[in-house]
Amino acid sequence: MNKDYQTLHPLHVEDYGFDEMAYETGPYVPYKKEGAVYCAGGFPYLTPLWYTDWRDETLAWHYTCALYAHLNPSPLTIIRGPEAKKFLKENFVNNLDNFPIGIIKHGLICLENGLLATHGMLLHTAENQYEAYWHAPYIDYLFEQKKYDAELIDASERQYLFQLQGPRSLEIVEEVTGENLHDLEYRHYRDSKIDGNTVRILRFSMSGALGYEIHGEIQYAMTVYKKLMEIGAKYGMRLMGDVAYCMTNTPAGITQAGGDFQAATFMDEGFQRWKQAREGGADDGICDYDDMAVMDFLGGSVGQDISKHVFDPFECGLGHCVNLKHEFRGRAALQQRKENQTRKLVTLEWNPEDLTEIYASQFKQGEPYKPLDYPGGESSILGYFVSNMDYVLAPNGDKIGVAFGRVHSAFYKVMLSMASIDLAYTEEGTQVHVLWGEPGTRQKLIRATVVHTPYNRDRTNDVFDVGAIPCPLHMKGDK
Amino acid sequence: MENNCNDMLLNEQSVWHNPAARYDPAVNQYCRWETPSPMLQPWVYTDWVRETLSWKKGCYLHTFLSGCPCITVKGPDAEKLLSDHFVNGFTLEKFPVGACKHVIACDENGMIYIHGICMRVAENTFDTYCLEPLVPVMMNCGKYDVEKGMPDCGKDFIFQIAGPRALEVVEHAIERDIHDLKFMRFCSAEIAGCHVRILRMGMGGTLAYEVHGNSENLLTVYDKIIQVGTTYDMQRLGLLAYGCNHTENGFPQSGTHFTCAEREDEEFKACVKAAHLEEYLSEAYYGMELPLHGSMSDMGLSAYYSSPIEVGWKKMINWDHEFTGKAALRRQMDDPNTRCICTLEWNTEDILKMIYGYFDDDPDVPEEVVFPQNYYFSAYGNLADKVFDKNGNLVGKSSGFVYTAFAKRIITLGVISPEYNVEGTDLTILWGTNGTRQFPIRAKVARYPYLSLTKNRDYDMESVPHYHKI
Numbered sequence: 020m021n022k023d024y025q026t027l028h029p030l031h032v033e034d035y036g037f038d039e040m041a042y043e044t045g046p047y048v049p050y051k052k053e054g055a056v057y058c059a060g061g062f063p064y065l066t067p068l069w070y071t072d073w074r075d076e077t078l079a080w081h082y083t084c085a086l087y088a089h090l091n092p093s094p095l096t097i098i099r100g101p102e103a104k105k106f107l108k109e110n111f112v113n114n115l116d117n118f119p120i121g122i123i124k125h126g127l128i129c130l131e132n133g134l135l136a137t138h139g140m141l142l143h144t145a146e147n148q149y150e151a152y153w154h155a156p157y158i159d160y161l162f163e164q165k166k167y168d169a170e171l172i173d174a175s176e177r178q179y180l181f182q183l184q185g186p187r188s189l190e191i192v193e194e195v196t197g198e199n200l201h202d203l204e205y206r207h208y209r210d211s212k213i214d215g216n217t218v219r220i221l222r223f224s225m226s227g228a229l230g231y232e233i234h235g236e237i238q239y240a241m242t243v244y245k246k247l248m249e250i251g252a253k254y255g256m257r258l259m260g261d262v263a264y265c266m267t268n269t270p271a272g273i274t275q276a277g278g279d280f281q282a283a284t285f286m287d288e289g290f291q292r293w294k295q296a297r298e299g300g301a302d303d304g305i306c307d308y309d310d311m312a313v314m315d316f317l318g319g320s321v322g323q324d325i326s327k328h329v330f331d332p333f334e335c336g337l338g339h340c341v342n343l344k345h346e347f348r349g350r351a352a353l354q355q356r357k358e359n360q361t362r363k364l365v366t367l368e369w370n371p372e373d374l375t376e377i378y379a380s381q382f383k384q385g386e387p388y389k390p391l392d393y394p395g396g397e398s399s400i401l402g403y404f405v406s407n408m409d410y411v412l413a414p415n416g417d418k419i420g421v422a423f424g425r426v427h428s429a430f431y432k433v434m435l436s437m438a439s440i441d442l443a444y445t446e447e448g449t450q451v452h453v454l455w456g457e458p459g460t461r462q463k464l465i466r467a468t469v470v471h472t473p474y475n476r477d478r479t480n481d482v483f484d485v486g487a488i489p490c491p492l493h494m495k496g497d498k
Numbered sequence: 499m500e501n502n503c504n505d506m507l508l509n510e511q512s513v514w515h516n517p518a519a520r521y522d523p524a525v526n527q528y529c530r531w532e533t534p535s536p537m538l539q540p541w542v543y544t545d546w547v548r549e550t551l552s553w554k555k556g557c558y559l560h561t562f563l564s565g566c567p568c569i570t571v572k573g574p575d576a577e578k579l580l581s582d583h584f585v586n587g588f589t590l591e592k593f594p595v596g597a598c599k600h601v602i603a604c605d606e607n608g609m610i611y612i613h614g615i616c617m618r619v620a621e622n623t624f625d626t627y628c629l630e631p632l633v634p635v636m637m638n639c640g641k642y643d644v645e646k647g648m649p650d651c652g653k654d655f656i657f658q659i660a661g662p663r664a665l666e667v668v669e670h671a672i673e674r675d676i677h678d679l680k681f682m683r684f685c686s687a688e689i690a691g692c693h694v695r696i697l698r699m700g701m702g703g704t705l706a707y708e709v710h711g712n713s714e715n716l717l718t719v720y721d722k723i724i725q726v727g728t729t730y731d732m733q734r735l736g737l738l739a740y741g742c743n744h745t746e747n748g749f750p751q752s753g754t755h756f757t758c759a760e761r762e763d764e765e766f767k768a769c770v771k772a773a774h775l776e777e778y779l780s781e782a783y784y785g786m787e788l789p790l791h792g793s794m795s796d797m798g799l800s801a802y803y804s805s806p807i808e809v810g811w812k813k814m815i816n817w818d819h820e821f822t823g824k825a826a827l828r829r830q831m832d833d834p835n836t837r838c839i840c841t842l843e844w845n846t847e848d849i850l851k852m853i854y855g856y857f858d859d860d861p862d863v864p865e866e867v868v869f870p871q872n873y874y875f876s877a878y879g880n881l882a883d884k885v886f887d888k889n890g891n892l893v894g895k896s897s898g899f900v901y902t903a904f905a906k907r908i909i910t911l912g913v914i915s916p917e918y919n920v921e922g923t924d925l926t927i928l929w930g931t932n933g934t935r936q937f938p939i940r941a942k943v944a945r946y947p948y949l950s951l952t953k954n955r956d957y958d959m960e961s962v963p964h965y966h967k968i
Contacts, residue, residue, distance in 0.1 A: 023933070055530040056541050056873075065528065065538070072874040074866065371857035378853050381869075382846040382906050392869045432857050 024082045025255035028071045032248050037241055047091040047179050047240045058261055062089060069260035073394050074429040076263035080228045081430045083255035084185035086247055087264050091240075092175040094139075094155040098162075099148040100169030107149060110161050111141065112332065112353065114342035118143050123206045123223055126151060127340045128158065133331045133352030134283035135276045138340075140223070142208065150174075153277075157284050160293045161348070179240035181247065184230030184267070186488070187254040192220060192231045194250045194491045195243070200231075201490060205481040213243055225264075227271030227475050229483040266395050269426040269435050272366060272473030274335040279423040279437065281317070281328035281406045320454040320462060321408040321421055328406045331356045334439045336364030336472070362420055362439045366474050367411070367453065369425065369434040370466035377455070377463060388463050389456040391434075395426035410454040411440050412464065419444050422453050422467075428474075435474055436467070447471055516540075517713070518564035518655055519734070520720060529737050537565065542736040546870050547903045549739035553702040553747075554904050554951060556731025557661025559723060560701075560740050564655040564716070569633055571624045573644030579636050580616065580624060585806060585827065587816030593618050598682050598697055602806050602814060603632055608826030609759035609803040613752060617684060617697070627656070631770075631778035632761070638773035655716045657709040657723065660702025660743075662951070662962075663730040668696060668707045669965035670726040671719075677964060681955040690715075690722040701740075703747025704951040705962070741871045745898040745911055748810075748947025750839060755898045755911050756804035757880045761822075791872075791881040793928040793936060794895055801895070802880045805830055808913045810839040810946075837913045841948040842885070842896050842927065844908040845940035852929065852937040862935035867908065870901045885912055885941070886926045893918055896927045896941070902948070909948050912941075921945060 035049035044050045044057075045064030057065040066089040069076060079085035098107060108115050112127045126141030139153030147169075151158055155173060162171050183191060193200050196211040200220060203209060208221035216239050224230025235243060248258070268275060276282040284290055321327045332338050333356055343354055380387040407424040420440030427434050436453065444451060449469040456462035473479065515521045516539040527541040539562050543549060552558040571579055581588040584601045593599060598617040605611045614628030626633055630649055638646050659667055669675060672687035676696060679685055684697040692715035700706025711719055724734075744751040752758045770778055794801050806815060807830045815827060830836045855864045868874060872881055882897040894914030901908050910927070918925060923943040930936035952958070 050530065052536075053531060057528045057530060057538065059526050059528060068527070069874075072866075074863075371854055374857060375850050375854050379846070379850050381901070381903075382849070382908075384906065390869070427856070429856075429863060432859075432863060434857065 024078060027255075028075055028257065030248055030252040030256060030258070032245060032252070035248070037245060045091060046237060048088045048244055049241065062091070064091075067258075067260045068262050070258040073260070073262045073266070076257050076259045077266055077429055079255075079257035079259065079263075080185040080224075080226045080230070080267065082185065083257065084183050084187040084191055084251060085226075085257050085259040085263070086244075086251060087182045087184075087259040088179070088244060089261060089264065090180055090182070092178075093180045094153050095174045095178065096151045096155045096158050097144075097148065097172040097174050098151060098158075098169060099145075099172070100167070101147055102168040103147050103149055106162060106165075106167045106169055107141075107151075108345055108347060109165075110158070110348050112341045112347055112349070113141070114345070116345070120145065121207055121209060123208055123221055125337070125340050126154065127332055127337060128154060128161070129332065129349035129353060130283050130287055131349050131352060132283075132286075133349045133356045134286065134329045135332055135335065135337070136284045136287065137282055138276060138337070140221075152180075156294070156297075157287075157290060160290045163293070164289075177237055178234050179237050179243070181233045181244065182224065182230065183233070183247070183251075183256075184224040184226050184228045185256075186229055186483075187256065188224075188228075188230050189485055189488050190491045191247065191251050191254055191256060192233065195233075195246055196220065197492065199490050199492055201485050201488070203231075205483075213239070213246070218243070222480065224267075224480050225271065225273065226267035227273070227473055227479045229480050229485070262394065266426045266428070269366075269395070269424075269437055270428055270431065270473060270475040271479075272336060272364065272437065274330075274337065274364065274423065274437055276330075276335075277404060279406070280330055280335070280408065281325060283329045285325070286329070316405045318405050318407040318457060319409040319421075319424075320456055320458060321410055322458045327421065328408050330439060333357055333360045334362045334364070336437070336439075338363075360442070362441055363445055364472060365438050365440055365445050365469050366472040367422055367436045367438050367451065367467040368470045368474075369436070369453065370468075371434075373463070373465040374434055377465075380461075386461045388461055391427070394429075395424060409436075411438050411444075411467075412452040412454060413444060414450060414452070419451065425453075431474065433474075435470075437472070440469075445469060516562060516565070517652070518561040518657075518716060518720075520717065520724075525736075527736070540734070540736045541738050543734040546736070546739045546742075549733050549735050550742050550870060550903055552731075552733035552735065552739075553661040553704065553706075553743070554949070555661070556733065557659055557664040557667060557727075558702070558733050558735040558739075559667075559727060560658040560660075560735040561655070561720065562737060562740070563627075563658065564713070565651050566628050566656065567630045567649035567651050568625065568627050568654050569629070569637070569647060569649040570619075571626060571633060571637060571644055573622060573642070575642035575644050576622045576624055579633075579642040579644055581819050581821065583632055583636065583822050584616075585811075585815040585821055585823070586616075587819065590621065592816065595620060596683055596685070598684055598699060600811075600814065601626075601629070602811060603629075604806065604821075604823030604827065605759040605761050606763050606823055606826065607759065608805045608807075608823040608830055609800075610752065610756060610806055610809070611759050611761055611822075615699075617695075631775065635766070635769050635773045635775050635778060638775060639769040640772050641769065652713055654710050655713050655719070657719070658700050658702075658706065659709065659723070659732070660700040660704070660706035661732075662705055663732070664700070664702070664705050664707050665959075665962045666965075667723065667727050667730050667732055668709065670729070671709075671723050672696065673965070673967065675965045677959045677962065681957075684710075689719045692719055694719060698954065700954065701743040701747060701749055702954075703743070703749075703947055703949040704954060705957045706954050738870070738873060741873065742900045742902070745841075745871075745900040745909060746902050746904070746947070746949050748839075748841070748911075748949070750804065750809040750811075750911060751898070753880075756809065756882075756913075757799065757802040759800070759803045788880060791931050792883040792897070793930060793932060794882040794884055796932045799880075802882050804913055805836075807831060808837045808839065835915060837894050838916050838919050839946060840912045840914055840919050841944040841946045842910050842912040842925065842941040843944040843948075844910070844927070845942070846907070848937070848939040849908055852939065855935065855937065860935065864935045864937050865930045867899070867901075867929075870903065872899045883910075883930075884928045885914055886928065886938075887918060888924060888926070893925065905948070909944065910941075911946075912943070914943070919943060
């Protein structure tokens with residue numbers, strides 16, 4: 020299936036509708052005319068679960084390029100003013116003193132108790148001006164707790180956000196902008212233009228593959244998307260649906276609060292009171308997915324005890340973002356948590372014989388095991404966010420941690436989980452078990468092996484040799 | 499910002515939600531279709547296991563055929579028009595007023611060109627469903643003395659209620675006893691004050707009814723059926739589960755089990771021209787060329803066609819009249835090697851071996867067995883695999899992949915050489931499109947239809963409680 024990947028499912032722009040009145044998929048992406056299966060409920064607009072099929076789409080970030088455009092609107096908060104940095108430093112765990120303009124940081128906000136509340140991209144865009152993605156509305160709540168000489172602006176619905184990932188993504192972005200972007204380093208961004216309109220190009224990807232984001236003004240979203248389709252078609256690009264997208268981050272070893280596990284904002288009573296007061300009043304325009312972030316469904320063998328669905332940054336692989344050399348919300352707790360860290364993030368590879376037994380149970384009389392119908396990413400399919408947490412057990416049966424759902428990689432031909440487990444078991448090659456299935460249903464112990472994190476160590480965005488990629492603009496010039 | 503734009507997009511006044519069902523905010527998965535008009539149809543209502551079990555235990559309500567093209571053939575030549583093209587018998591004796599028929603038209607080679615439903619509502623009047631483009635072309639080409647007209651996709655609603663408790667739901671909704679309504683007959687009734695037609699037919703493989711009516715009354719009737727249905731364990735059927743009906747219940751279906759042949763003969767083309775319906779010949783109507791899936795893919799599109807004799811519909815052919823494809827069908831009847839339909843039950847060990855292939859060391863993966871049906875392919879094209887005997891001879895094809903949670907098996911429908919059509923015969927299906935990693939899957943010829951419930955035709959009506967006004 021891999022040999023002819025480039026030409027296997029050619030993108031035909033004419034199969035899609037760009038009618039501005041047809042807002043079922045929102046003003047960001049066109050709709051597929053026939054046979055699209057949509058998810059309703061996750062985002063404000065309907066989002067296709069797949070365009071071709073999940074295998075084909077997940078292979079795109081390995082072979083060509085995958086375009087994902089369903090994170091729209093993305094909560095975007097602009098923080099500006101003389102005390103913008105002061106506000107951020109008091110609330111983000113990151114080191115913001117070493118933060119030049121043009122850099123992307125992974126910005127984390129924790130509760131006073133050190134549990135991860137919200138996280139996303141943080142950009143320094145101008146003097147005294149920052150942009151935070153996916154931190155609203157918690158960041159708005161924090162901002163109101165004190166007086167700062169700064170202002171917060173919700174810009175979520177002013178712009179679009181498109182993600183391109185895969186080895187051909189650079190060429191596509193260069194062709195659409197007409198600019199050589201080979202020198203744009205990992206976790207850097209800069210402005211460019213598409214059809215004369217300013218866009219921002221960010222070198223960043225969820226899958227860890229070479230990847231770029233394009234952010235621009237919302238009124239140009241559809242035309243840019245169409246252009247990306249036309250150019251991308253030449254490179255064998257695939258449009259990516261929600262099922263495939265929810266499978267990007269596990270092989271990359273990047274956990275997500277609100278995606279893989281429960282964000283801790285629900286535990287902040289002050290925030291909850293603030294939210295209730297807001298909801299009673301007029302719409303204040305703040306982009307708010309927080310109702311979804313309080314997971315609608317807690318799944319897995321860990322059960323419904325929500326306290327087992329929240330994590331601090333050290334337990335979920337984000338400890339490197341924490342800078343304890345400044346004063347910030349949750350610092351004391353995080354200091355303590357770091358000193359007493361018992362668990363860390365690993366990747367588990369599931370045993371194929373045991374997986375086959377799960378499938379086999381669907382062909383036998385009696386209660387089957389929890390099925391593996393879908394390749395992973397239950398959140399996307401069900402239309403609401405699922406925190407699926409399964410116990411990880413030592414060979415002697417001790418509970419040594421939890422696994423965050425599972426993802427079937429068609430490229431690596433494995434079933435993978437990210438898991439947070441006791442330090443004693445984190446060495447590569449260690450044999451553990453995952454307890455699969457909700458309490459009260461038929462459960463199965465699945466053998467699993469601790470493997471390297473990230474699993475996709477051979478193709479990471481930060482070390483990708485873009486020098487080996489031809490620049491399509493030069494090639495045009497040569498003719 | 500509120501996250502409830504879906505409520506705005508999908509409420510029943512919106513152009514997007516299928517008008518044949520009420521919008522339910524709890525439903526999160528929808529399938530989009532452009533034709534006949536853009537609409538979103540629930541893909542899964544609750545979960546597909548529960549929905550596919552509905553027609554074995556309680557019953558289901560499926561409403562999405564409501565958008566299918568309906569057209570009335572009316573005039574002195576109505577019977578002749580249908581009779582000239584369809585294999586069925588249309589004389590008043592064979593097809594009385596009040597009866598409905600599954601009608602089939604073939605191309606010159608006797609391959610199925612179109613099939614759908616026809617009801618005789620008066621001597622010279624037939625209501626038809628899903629018989630595009632043949633019927634509108636013939637109505638408008640001037641050859642027949644019938645009223646001209648074009649199909650209307652929104653005029654009537656079609657609700658399908660199927661399963662052992664279907665009759666109780668229908669009787670409760672119409673508030674009268676229709677135990678005496680025979681199989682493939684229809685009658686008039688009222689639901690919530692609205693005139694409807696009740697047909698005893700359906701895709702459930704057992705007791706089943708359809709409720710047809712004017713779309714103006716759709717939601718009134720829908721609400722009444724939903725309300726009474728709660729008493730009888732009725733499930734709403736999403737499109738994913740609906741696609742599992744036909745294989746399990748032994749209803750070969752175009753688009754699932756075979757591809758419709760196209761009429762390319764000059765006579766038909768002349769009629770299209772005379773009717774000024776050239777769009778029916780254009781690519782725009784037939785759509786893009788769909789890719790072929792499965793191990794049959796190297797045999798060309800025509801290998802995906804089937805004849806009515808092959809799929810078990812020879813009893814519907816009336817030999818006492820002339821119709822397109824008659825000579826070819828006659829030859830098939832006389833040929834002892836003409837293939838015939840069966841159910842193929844897949845060997846579980848081999849399925850699991852193939853699934854293990856998702857995770858093994860081979861660089862290639864087998865094509866996915868998608869539960870409960872191969873919806874990727876049914877949306878994009880045609881899927882059929884080769885079937886071999888134990889000596890490796892090609893003996894037929896297999897299509898309509900379904901995992902049945904009721905029987906806990908994967909089954910397909912086979913069209914195979916008659917000498918192998920004996921229950922228990924061991925055959926081998928070659929799974930996978932050519933060019934992918936293919937797997938031989940052992941399969942046994944199984945009972946046809948696979949569902950072991952009593953057929954609609956043979957149902958013991960007295961086993962169903964009669965309606966009593968409460």
